[in-house]
Amino acid sequence: MNLNKVRFTIQVITFLLIVYGGYIGLDLGDKLPTFACVFNPEGTGGKCYLGMIQHDLDHPWQAFLGFAGIAFLISLFIFVLWVWVLNKAWCGYVCPLGTMQDWLTSLRKKLKVKFIEYDWANRESIKKVKWILLILLLLLPFMVSNSLLGLPKLPGGLTMPFCDICPGRMLIPAFVGDFNQFYIDFSNPTDLIMTSLGMIVVGLFIVGSFFKKRFFCYFCPMAAFQYIFSKQSLFKLYKDGSKCTKCGDCYNACDMDILEIADDIKNKNLVTEDCTLCLKCVAACPEEGCLEANFAGKTIFKSTKEGFILRMAMNQQIQKESNND
Amino acid sequence: MYGYRKTMQKMTLVFLFCMISVANAGTWIEQRYVDKSAGNYDKELYLKEGNFPQSEVVENLNNPTLLYRYDYGEVFETDFDHGKINVNLPYKGSYHLFIQERYVEDSILHIKMYKTRVYNSKGNIEDSLIKEIRGKTVGSHFGKEPFEAVTFEAVLQKPIKQHHINCCVYSGDIVPIKVYFKQKQLKNTPIVITTQQGWEKTVNPDSDGLLSFEIPRNTYADISKNKRFKEQLLIEAFYEENKSGIYKKKPYKKIKYYLSIPLSFHTSPLEYTSKSAGFYVVISVIAVFSLGLYYYRRKKKKIVKEIWFEED
Numbered sequence: 001m002n003l004n005k006v007r008f009t010i011q012v013i014t015f016l017l018i019v020y021g022g023y024i025g026l027d028l029g030d031k032l033p034t035f036a037c038v039f040n041p042e043g044t045g046g047k048c049y050l051g052m053i054q055h056d057l058d059h060p061w062q063a064f065l066g067f068a069g070i071a072f073l074i075s076l077f078i079f080v081l082w083v084w085v086l087n088k089a090w091c092g093y094v095c096p097l098g099t100m101q102d103w104l105t106s107l108r109k110k111l112k113v114k115f116i117e118y119d120w121a122n123r124e125s126i127k128k129v130k131w132i133l134l135i136l137l138l139l140l141p142f143m144v145s146n147s148l149l150g151l152p153k154l155p156g157g158l159t160m161p162f163c164d165i166c167p168g169r170m171l172i173p174a175f176v177g178d179f180n181q182f183y184i185d186f187s188n189p190t191d192l193i194m195t196s197l198g199m200i201v202v203g204l205f206i207v208g209s210f211f212k213k214r215f216f217c218y219f220c221p222m223a224a225f226q227y228i229f230s231k232q233s234l235f236k237l238y239k240d241g242s243k244c245t246k247c248g249d250c251y252n253a254c255d256m257d258i259l260e261i262a263d264d265i266k267n268k269n270l271v272t273e274d275c276t277l278c279l280k281c282v283a284a285c286p287e288e289g290c291l292e293a294n295f296a297g298k299t300i301f302k303s304t305k306e307g308f309i310l311r312m313a314m315n316q317q318i319q320k321e322s323n324n325d
Numbered sequence: 326m327y328g329y330r331k332t333m334q335k336m337t338l339v340f341l342f343c344m345i346s347v348a349n350a351g352t353w354i355e356q357r358y359v360d361k362s363a364g365n366y367d368k369e370l371y372l373k374e375g376n377f378p379q380s381e382v383v384e385n386l387n388n389p390t391l392l393y394r395y396d397y398g399e400v401f402e403t404d405f406d407h408g409k410i411n412v413n414l415p416y417k418g419s420y421h422l423f424i425q426e427r428y429v430e431d432s433i434l435h436i437k438m439y440k441t442r443v444y445n446s447k448g449n450i451e452d453s454l455i456k457e458i459r460g461k462t463v464g465s466h467f468g469k470e471p472f473e474a475v476t477f478e479a480v481l482q483k484p485i486k487q488h489h490i491n492c493c494v495y496s497g498d499i500v501p502i503k504v505y506f507k508q509k510q511l512k513n514t515p516i517v518i519t520t521q522q523g524w525e526k527t528v529n530p531d532s533d534g535l536l537s538f539e540i541p542r543n544t545y546a547d548i549s550k551n552k553r554f555k556e557q558l559l560i561e562a563f564y565e566e567n568k569s570g571i572y573k574k575k576p577y578k579k580i581k582y583y584l585s586i587p588l589s590f591h592t593s594p595l596e597y598t599s600k601s602a603g604f605y606v607v608i609s610v611i612a613v614f615s616l617g618l619y620y621y622r623r624k625k626k627k628i629v630k631e632i633w634f635e636e637d
Binding site for chain 1: 417449600607610611618
């Protein structure tokens with residue numbers, strides 16, 4: 001199996017369904033663990049749960065004792081179910097922002113521009129950003145409607161703080177020809193700050209994703225939110241540590257520079273908080289059955305010696321062709 | 326003689342005032358939020374009558390039919406109690422409320438239809454469990470099919486806008502409307518628009534029967550402190566049918582239809598947002614970040630010059 005081709009095809013199909021699916025009546029609901037943007041109301045084939053949860057949390061706490069509380073729990077449960085089905089493959093195969101980043105990476109490769117890497121000294125700090133963003137996006141909308149610890153209520157401009165700064169809000173509607181989300185709101189200081197931050201993040205997203213593979217995924221609060229429920233998922237990435245030679249091929253193939261994939265020979269389940277379950281590591285592993293993608297107890301893709309040789313030959317062929325060009 | 330003239334003038338003025346009042350008198354549904362406790366708001370619906378926006382609550386209706394139509398088409402009957410309309414709805418989401426009353430007066434059968442969109446943020450969990458699990462993505466409260474339970478109806482089509490907000494209507498938006506009689510589009514019936522600030526306009530249909538109007542800028546509203554100023558307008562339409570008959574044992578020679586739809590709108594976001602500023606920021610960030618990277622790499626690539634000392 002040529003993973004690159006399969007993945008590219010799946011990404012294109014899911015991108016079309018998520019961004020344009022609404023035009024053909026596709027409705028995957030409003031609890032998706034991926035950036036199906038609510039600001040693309042007619043085109044979207046589903047809606048991102050991060051937008052939904054921010055909207056739900058912007059209510060007085062008393063409201064959660066009734067219908068709103070039960071509705072909130074139902075929504076959260078459906079989100080968790082979606083995560084249990086695909087785990088973090090939502091990031092590697094479905095997320096339109098992830099796909100956009102992969103396309104920018106391909107463009108950089110074609111232009112033969114050298115990539116950049118995050119400084120290893122700051123990796124732990126970078127990892128924390130997504131958790132901080134997740135906490136803020138859950139806390140701020142709640143503090144708009146509630147006075148927490150005696151603090152005054154926050155201004156209404158913070159009801160959907162992550163949507164304000166999410167590059168998906170600007171870039172996904174742009175794919176259906178709607179550029180109206182590129183704006184700065186001067187009506188009050190909160191909106192001015194949040195919409196300006198949004199524009200800055202879009203600029204950083206475009207340049208960052210061009211130079212660094214999956215630049216935004218390192219900071220993505222959706223990745224953190226998915227990871228909380230990841231352990232119980234049906235889709236898993238298993239590693240047989242006894243077969244690992246620590247050659248580092250899997251680490252070199254990884255877009256997210258996950259060291260554990262090469263170093264960790266103790267844990268069986270290797271889906272980490274940054275993993276996008278793209279399965280490039282499985283494709284790159286030269287050891288028979290060392291890494292495997294498993295769905296509901298069944299192996300769907302595993303590392304093989306033959307497969308590795310075949311993939312290497314393909315890569316060389318691709319390289320030759322690009323050199324001839 | 327002078328006294329007689331003065332009395333006549335006064336009578337004429339009173340008559341004219343009454344005529345204008347009668348001409349502008351309308352009936353419409355009003356939504357109100359009542360703070361029950363600690364920011365917990367309850368929605369209350371009333372039927373109002375008067376010269377828009379001045380009004381009084383309508384306490385009684387003649388042979389009314391009150392129906393809620395849910396976004397997915399299900400229809401629910403509701404009741405009317407001394408001016409208050411029941412808002413106890415099974416599902417969370419968007420509904421259209423239709424109130425139709427019928428009565429015979431001066432040998433004319435009056436059929437009046439009051440319509441509004443109601444968003445219900447609560448619901449009955451037993452009824453709506455499946456809908457909550459399913460969630461909702463597609464669908465809009467604009468451009469709905471005409472409702473078979475009412476005879477004379479206006480349907481708002483998707484507004485034409487130039488700003489970034491999709492959910493609501495704003496001044497500057499163009500609102501297209503279609504008027505239906507017995508579920509067939511009427512192509513020559515005008516509508517009357519009246520805003521809270523007093524702007525009034527009769528809109529005539531185009532060749533396709535589409536009635537379009539641009540929501541006026543609320544010039545007289547002070548938006549310096551509240552840039553998101555909210556205002557209301559009322560859409561009304563009238564239609565007559567030369568048809569005689571008997572309704573509730575009362576004969577009539579013709580039927581007069583009336584409909585009203587209230588619509589809330591805010592100040593246009595174009596008054597306090599800037600698209601060009603947004604694009605400038607994005608382009609500046611791209612330029613600065615790219616140049617920064619370029620110079621950083623160039624600095625790193627620079628080969629250190631070897632220094633040779635003469636060893637004489």
